[in-house]
Amino acid sequence: MRTDTMIRTEGMKALRNQLGIVEAGKFITLIRRDNFDYTEWQRDLWPDKSVEEVFAAAKEFSNYMNANQN
Secondary structure (H helix, E strand, C coil), X not given: CCCHHHHHHHHHHHHHHHXXXXXHHXXXXXXXXXXCCHHHHHHHHCCCCXXXXXXXXXHHHHXXXXXXXC
């Protein structure tokens, strides 16, 4: 299991890679300002999908990302 520090580091790296440093910082500010509820957000993210469908999509995306790493 990864430590909290490892997760934070990888999360920030993912945000920076996807959004850039400025927008990654803005994203964090938005999350903190809006009293972000991760559990509620996840519940509402795919209301018409079953757990199995979400898992299959995540697995497919993971396989795609692994196959296309540079």
